[in-house]
Amino acid sequence: xxxxxxxxxxIGGGSxxxxxxxxAAQRGAQVALAELGGTAGLGGxxxxxxxxxxxxxxxxxxxxxxxxxxxxxxWRGAAPQFDWETLKANRRTEISRLNTIYRDLLLKAGVALVxxxxxxxxxxxxxxxxxxxxARHILVATGGRPHLPDVPGVEHVSVSxxxxxxxxxxxxxxxxxxxxIACEFASIFRGLxxxxxxxxxxxxxxxxxxxxxxxxxxxxxxxKGIDLRLGTELARIRRVADGLExxxxxxxxxxxxxxxxYATGRVPRVQGLGLESVAVAQRDNGAIAVxxxxxxxxxxxxxxxxxxxxIQLTPVALGEAMVLVDRLFPxxxxxxxxxxxxxxIPTAVFTHPHIGTVGYSEADARARFGAVTVxxxxxxxxxxxxxxxxxxxxxxxxxxxxxxRVIGLHMVGPDAGEIVQGFAVAMKAGATKAxxxxxxxxxxxxxxxxxxxxxxVRAAP
Numbered sequence: 096x097x098x099x100x101x102x103x104x105x106i107g108g109g110s111x112x113x114x115x116x117x118x119a120a121q122r123g124a125q126v127a128l129a130e131l132g133g134t135a136g137l138g139g140x141x142x143x144x145x146x147x148x149x150x151x152x153x154x155x156x157x158x159x160x161x162x163x164x165x166x167x168x169x170w171r172g173a174a175p176q177f178d179w180e181t182l183k184a185n186r187r188t189e190i191s192r193l194n195t196i197y198r199d200l201l202l203k204a205g206v207a208l209v210x211x212x213x214x215x216x217x218x219x220x221x222x223x224x225x226x227x228x229x230a231r232h233i234l235v236a237t238g239g240r241p242h243l244p245d246v247p248g249v250e251h252v253s254v255s256x257x258x259x260x261x262x263x264x265x266x267x268x269x270x271x272x273x274x275x276i277a278c279e280f281a282s283i284f285r286g287l288x289x290x291x292x293x294x295x296x297x298x299x300x301x302x303x304x305x306x307x308x309x310x311x312x313x314x315x316x317x318x319k320g321i322d323l324r325l326g327t328e329l330a331r332i333r334r335v336a337d338g339l340e341x342x343x344x345x346x347x348x349x350x351x352x353x354x355x356x357y358a359t360g361r362v363p364r365v366q367g368l369g370l371e372s373v374a375v376a377q378r379d380n381g382a383i384a385v386x387x388x389x390x391x392x393x394x395x396x397x398x399x400x401x402x403x404x405x406i407q408l409t410p411v412a413l414g415e416a417m418v419l420v421d422r423l424f425p426x427x428x429x430x431x432x433x434x435x436x437x438x439x440i441p442t443a444v445f446t447h448p449h450i451g452t453v454g455y456s457e458a459d460a461r462a463r464f465g466a467v468t469v470x471x472x473x474x475x476x477x478x479x480x481x482x483x484x485x486x487x488x489x490x491x492x493x494x495x496x497x498x499x500r501v502i503g504l505h506m507v508g509p510d511a512g513e514i515v516q517g518f519a520v521a522m523k524a525g526a527t528k529a530x531x532x533x534x535x536x537x538x539x540x541x542x543x544x545x546x547x548x549x550x551x552v553r554a555a556p
Contacts, residue, residue, distance in 0.1 A: 098229065099219065099229045099231045100125070100127070100228050101124075101228060101229075101230050102119070102125045102126065102230070102232065102423075102424070103115070103119050103124055103125075103127075103231070103232045103233075103234060103423065103424075104127050104129070104213075104221045104230035104233050104234070105126065105128040105129070105234045105236060106213045106215075106233070106234065106235050106237060106368065107129075107130065107139065107234075107236035107237040107364075107400075107402070108129075108132070108137045108138070108139060108197070109138065109139020109237070109400065109401075109412070110139055110141050110142075110409045110412045110413055110416075111139075111236040111238075111399050111415060111416045112130075112234065112236035112400070112416075113138070113139075113200075113201065114412075114413050114416040115236065115399070115417075115419055115420055116201060116206045117200055117204045118204075118417065118420045119420050119423065119424050120205045120206045121204050122424045122426070122427075123424070124423075124424050127208075127209055127228060127230075128201060128206050128207070128208055128209065129209040129211055129212070129221070129223045129224075130209070130210065131212045131213075132210075133208075134194050134197075134198045134210075136194075137197035137198055137201070138194060140239070140401075141409045142190060142193050142194065142197070143194075144255065144257075144259060145255075145409075146409055147190065147193065148186050149279060149283070149445065151186055151189065152182070153279070153282070153283055153445045156282065156283045156285070156286025156287050156447065157286060158177075159177070159286050159287065160286065160447075160484070162175070163483075164478075164479075164482035164484055167481040167482045167483045168481055177287060179287070183259065186259060209223050209224050211224040211225075212367065213368075214367060214368060214369040215368055215370065215373055215375075216373075217373060218373055218393050218396065219231065219233070219395055222369075232395055232396075232397060232423055233395060233397065234397045234398070234419070235368060235383060235391075235397070235398040236398065236399055236400050236402060236412070237363075237364040237365065237368065237402050238364050238400055238402055239361035239364055239404075240361060240362060241254035241357070241358070241361055241362075242359055243359075244357075246329055246331070246332070247330075247331040248331055248332030249332070249357075251333075251334060251355065252271075252356070252357045253354050253355065253356050254357055254358070255276050255356065255358050258280055258356060261354060264287070264288075264289070265284065265289055265353040265354035266288075266290060266353055267289065267290050267338065267351070267352040267353045268281075268289045268290070268352060268353065268354050268356065269291075269292045269294070269329075269339075269341055269350060269354070270284075270291060270292070270294075270356045270358060271293075271294055271295075271358065271359060272293075272295060272356075272359040272360070273293075273295030273296075273297050273299070273300040273301065273325075274300075274301065274359075274360065275301065275444045275446075276361075277293060277295070278300055278301060278312070278444060278446045279444060280356055281316065281323075282316060282319065282445070282446040285319055285321050286319070286447055290322075291322065292321075292322040292324065292352070293316075293321055293323050294324040294325075294327040294343060295323075295324070295326075296326065296327065296344075297325065298326060299313060300313055300316075300323070301444070301450075303456075304450070304452060304505075305452065305503070306456065306458060307457070307471065307489065307505070308450060308452065308489065308491070308507055311489045311507045312444075312446055312448075312450060312507055313325075314487075315446075315448055315486060315487065316446065318486070324343070324345070326345070327343050327344055327345050328343065328344040329342075329343060329344070329355070330342040330343060332355055335351065338351050338352055338353045339351065339352050339353070339354070339355055361401065361407065362381060363380065363381045363383065363402045363403070363404055364401075364402060365377065365382075365383065365402065370383065373393055374392065374393065375391045375392055375393050375396055376391065378404070380404060382402065382403055383402055383403050384403075385398050385399070385403050388419070388422055389415060389418070389419045397419055397423075399415040399419060400415060400416075405437070406437060406440060408440065411437075414433075414435055417433050418432070418434060418435045439454050439519060440453070440519075441512075441516055441518075441519035443511060443512030445512070448488070448507055448508050448509055449508065449509065449510065450505075450506065450507050450511055451505070451506045451511030451512045451513075451514060451515030451516075452503075452504070452505045452506070452515065453503075453518065454501070454504055454522055455493060455502050455503040456503060457469055457491075457503065459503075460493045460502055460503050464495045464497070465496075466495075466496035466497065467493055467494060467502070468494045468496055468528075468551045468553070468554045469492070469494075469551060469552055470494070470528075470549075471489070471490070471492075471553075472489070472490045472491075472544050473489045473490075474487070474488055475487060475488070476508065476509065476541055487507075487508075488507065488508030488509070488541055488544075489505075489508065490505070490506050490508070490541075490544045490545055491503070491505040491506070492528070492531070492545065493505075494527075494528045499527040499529055500525060500527050500528075501521075501526055501527065501531060502522075504519075504522060504545065506545075508541055514541065514542045514545075518545060531546050532546065532549070534546045
């Protein structure tokens with residue numbers, strides 16, 4: 096009988112890897128987890144250079160507007176001055192605290208932490224920290240990394256991972272890309288006081304989102320002062336005395352900026368893992384191919400999260416981790432293992448204002464379900480009747496005519512993510528428009544608009 100050092104060897108200390116390692120260990124499995132960054136890297140992209148610091152910086156960026164808006168409510172006096180160094184230092188302290196929490200959770204569960212690069216050398220073998228580990232199961236959860244295209248002067252650009260510790264603060268920022276990362280950083284640095292230009296080769300930002308949401312947020316970003324240039328690509332970057340000079344594909348003078356952020360997508364982090372040596376199947380973009388159970392072409396090797404390029408969201412990786420642990424180390428007491436349903440996954444974009452969405456866009460709903468009815472409301476939030484801001488809130492419902500089920504819910508406005516999370520539960524449970532209509536709203540809130548929209552704006556043709 097084969098002898099194993101551990102039941103599960105996890106490569107990658109991000110959200111999915113940590114969750115899988117901890118839960119497997121709590122069920123009595125012998126588990127090791129390798130994270131090259133050691134304790135400082137635990138939590139992966141989300142904790143260290145993604146969701147958490149980005150949301151903290153988004154909070155910071157809102158204060159600039161808030162101080163101005165307070166005047167309409169009777170507050171007087173000069174607004175405080177923003178200190179970039181203080182924000183960076185406080186963020187580092189908080190991230191370090193979270194890293195320590197992750198470490199303590201793993202150690203308390205009995206996980207062996209390996210501060211080293213790990214490479215797969217056989218179906219059951221991982222080389223890490225100067226030794227070969229024999230594992231019954233291997234899990235790859237190494238996440239992704241920023242993608243950089245081949246453009247002249249690309250050596251001068253920054254990526255999203257580096258934006259939190261820029262020195263000095265970039266007074267002039269060019270953001271290249273139109274996805275959620277690009278739009279979030281454009282909003283954040285504009286709110287912190289930078290002059291921001293954003294260029295995107297597509298016809299509108301946030302491809303894949305509902306068309307009304309895309310148009311609304313583009314307008315709001317422009318109102319905030321972001322110079323949004325669509326149908327435009329970066330052609331060349333060169334270092335000059337005053338910063339970085341950038342040529343764009345459309346005719347016009349070159350831009351001179353302090354920092355160029357390339358946020359044109361992320362690719363799976365698979366370099367140096369040894370996948371080729373054991374013939375783990377990969378897709379064209381390098382993503383590890385897995386089946387419905389997160390098993391690769393090698394039965395003892397599994398993968399989940401961003402390294403599989405399915406849905407690149409932290410909660411999705413956490414959910415996948417729990418499904419995998421249930422299958423490899425079944426829960427006690429006869430409880431049925433979990434399953435992963437990728438329908439109606441809510442998500443938020445922390446632009447200014449925020450976006451929250453769950454379910455199908457109008458276009459996708461019509462393509463899949465045929466006859467749908469659309470309800471839409473756009474208004475000025477109560478707060479802004481005194482703040483002086485021209486910011487608008489947009490809310491939208493997409494309803495399948497055959498079942499009356501709400502299959503798409505979208506919002507642009509303050510706290511959109513907080514609002515949409517609750518509605519995602521209702522939609523997962525199959526709530527119909529009639530259920531929405533019969534639900535009493537909380538007044539006065541923006542959220543009540545989702546249960547008071549009665550007149551459709553578009554019906555099935």
